[in-house]
Amino acid sequence: MRYFFEEYAFDTDRRELRRGADVVPTTPQVFDLLDYLIRNRERVVSKDDLISAVWNGRSVSDAALTTRLNVARNAIGDDGDKQRLIKTLPRKGFRFVGAVHEGQRPATSSSSSAAQNDDKAQRPLSPPHLSIVVLPFANLSGDPEQDYFVDGVTESLTTDLSRIRRSFVIARNSAFSYKGKSADVRQVGRELNVRYVLEGSVQRSGNRLRVNVQLVDARTENHLWAERFDKPVADLFEMQDEIVSRLANTLETQLIEAEARRAQRSLHPNSMDLYFQGMAWFNKGPTPDHMAQARGFFERALALDPEGVEALVGLAYVDGMTGAYLIDDGAARFAASETASTKAVTLAPDNALAHMLLGCAQMCTNRTAQGIAECERALQLNRNLADAHATIGAAxxxxxxxxxxxxxxxxxxxxxxxxxxxxxxxxxxxxxxxxxxxxxxxxxxxxxxxxxxxxxxxxxxxxxxxxxxxxxxxxxxxxxxxxxxxxxxxxxxxxxxxxxxxxxxxxxxxxxxxxxxxxxxxx
Missing domain, CATH: 1.25.40.10 (Tetratricopeptide repeat domain)
Structure with a gap:
């Protein structure tokens, strides 16, 4: 659904807020808060309503709620004094009081203005970060009996990629509408509004199975990454799990690198742009310079969004690595890593990485059993989190x-x-x-x-x-x-x-x- 108010367009399907032709950066909580207020604009919503809808009922202080409301107001050109669009009613709650039109831009007295507004409304929205479609893999075996295995790889990979936090993965039914067709990558990108397309094929010959995959930039058609698996055929379902796990883990790294390269070209990076750049520096290795560069990006991201879970996870990574590898007294760094990861777990209880990093901080401060338990919790949330397996090994x-x-x-x-x-x-x-x-x-x-x-x-x-x-x-x-x-x-x-x-x-x-x-x- 699209909602239009003043010069803003709010798209709930693409989770995007635009002012004219420009995207307005919003965090997930701010977007959800605006979404709830706009959808329920005919009534006053209470604090408890908002907390239940946006924070899933978790405990949220009045100060934290006020902060998020002010961020939401700022995103749409409002403020706490004027309350032109979001009004606070003391002891009652909040209400979105701006004039909202659904589905298309309202006509104005000027026909030229109407034409311009209609044109803006029809402009395609920018694809979200980490947006990807897994196209149905091609069965090159010449054996229709292998279709179930090939489709299983596609479906399982779609599911596992959706576990990447903040990813936007096209659902299986939409992706399978391209099955058996020769798809133009740019057209697919435009039709589904995604940044990346994953293509693949499976071929079985005798007792060997070959899987080829490639990640493509939907805008430029540049091949960003390719991989081939060539293995003896054993248990097909075990092979499917192994192939999908490897692909999901490798793709997460490749997508972060691709997003970091995009972010470097952005004149006005948002918190996620900064997070991706921070992770790109972190992944280079634990030298003082790399960790300092990564920390700078994560801190800038948190300045834009103090409750950004990704940036908190990034800081927990950097502080943990710095404490373990780079300074004489790591106690303060481990404490900072534990603080950041604990906050991330509080904000996002299902974030597997946050649990793993909390476990790392505990392991490094003589609480190994607790740390292992946190890593095991991370694996319950994301069975493909290989780092959690290795971290248990270190413990x-x-x-x-x-x-x-x-x-x-x-x-x-x-x-x-x-x-x-x-x-x-x-x-x-x-x-x-x-x-x-x-x-x-x-x-x-x-x-x-x-x-x-x-x-x-x-x-x-x-x-x-x-x-x-x-x-x-x-x-x-x-x-x-x-x-x-x-x-x-x-x-x-x-x-x-x-x-x-x-x-x-x-x-x-x-x-x-x-x-x-x-x-x-x-x-």
């Missing part, structure tokens, strides 16, 4: 069960082998091997981590320690130098105790001693 190091770390990380790699966090997961296995005195294996895992992303100073330093232990001192010194080049402030003193478990303390001492031998300064 096992803290409680003297480092032998189990590799299994958890292998599960994460099965779900998301090209994840932006792979370098961290491989690093954690390397540390686990050092704790177990499996030093040659540690060297192998740490080298794999650095091949994935060399911007992790701590992995270089841990590799130096492992190389000392396998009696390769020259290679050890070179690894240490690379780590200190990335982070010149690192010292042994930064290595902190995150657990009181005897096995962790013993392994930590062995690791610190090896790092000293390799040339890491004491501090």
């Amino acid at each position: 096992k190091i803290l409680i003297g069960r480092a032998a189990e770390t590799e299994t958890h990380v292998l599960e994460a790699l099965r779900l998301s082998p090209r994840d932006s966090g792979v370098y961290r997961w491989l690093h954690w296995v390397g540390v686990a091997k050092l704790m177990l005195a499996a030093d040659a294996e540690a060297v192998t895992w740490l080298r794999r981590s650095l091949e994935t992303n060399r911007n992790n100073p701590l992995a270089h330093l841990h590799l130096g320690a492992a190389l000392v232990l396998v009696e390769k001192p020259d290679e050890a010194r070179a690894a240490i130098q690379e780590g200190l080049t990335l982070d010149p402030t690192f010292t042994i003193r930064r290595m902190r105790r995150m657990s009181d478990h005897p096995a962790f303390r013993a392994g930590g001492k062995r690791l610190r001693d090896a790092m000293r031998m390799a040339g890491v300064p004491e501090g």
Whole structure:
């Protein structure tokens, strides 16, 4: 439904507010608040009505409600003094009092003005962030019996992509209207108003199955990413789950990168534009510069939207990473990460990442059992959250069960082998091997981590320690130098105790001693 008032167009289907031809940035809560007020404009709505509709009945203070109302007023050119469109009735509630027309722009006394208004009303709306359609995959096997598997991949992928917060995924029924047709990507983008189109094909030959996929920019038809799976045929349903999980995880990373590139070109970035740019910097690796750049974008996003869950999650990531990797006393950073992730969980109880990051903060502050429970909650909310599997593996190091770390990380790699966090997961296995005195294996895992992303100073330093232990001192010194080049402030003193478990303390001492031998300064 479209609603028009003054120079604004409010589209509930596309979740977009426009002033003339320009999109007005709105957060989901502000949009929902406006939506409820406009739809119920014939009556006064109470505070409880708004809280039930917009916050799902969660406890919201009067101050928080007033803040969101003021943000909504500002989005439509109103304010708390004039209350031209949204009126507060003391001790009664609120009402949208602007003149609203549904479906088309009202005519004006000037025919030219009417023509201009009609033209504005007919202009296509800009596609939402992370908007995508998964077109029905093509069955290239020549066997109609394989259609059920091919359609199953398409449907499951549509469902899993919709779990990405703030994504706009075209429903299965609309997407399948293109089945069997030669679709023009630009036309599909225009008809469905999406930014991205995912195309794919499945071919079975003998005992092998090949799946090809490609992500396309619907406006330019540029191919942003492509992938191929070529596997022996086993259990088809297990294969479907594995293929879908890998695609969903990889696509989330690719979509964030694509949105970050778009945001760089925006003259007036909104909070989501800033969030995507922050995540692009975060994914580069834990160097001081990368984390500082990411923090700057997340803080700017929160300045625009103080209750933006994505930016809160981003800050929790940065503070947790900074506390674990980059500063001598991480207690303040872990506390900040816990504060941000707790607020995110409060605002969005079903946000799997927020639960996982809350768990990370707990693990890093000697509350490992609580942290594992939060990660398990994250997996209940999003079975494809590979990072949660790997994080549980890292937690096992803290409680003297480092032998189990590799299994958890292998599960994460099965779900998301090209994840932006792979370098961290491989690093954690390397540390686990050092704790177990499996030093040659540690060297192998740490080298794999650095091949994935060399911007992790701590992995270089841990590799130096492992190389000392396998009696390769020259290679050890070179690894240490690379780590200190990335982070010149690192010292042994930064290595902190995150657990009181005897096995962790013993392994930590062995690791610190090896790092000293390799040339890491004491501090």
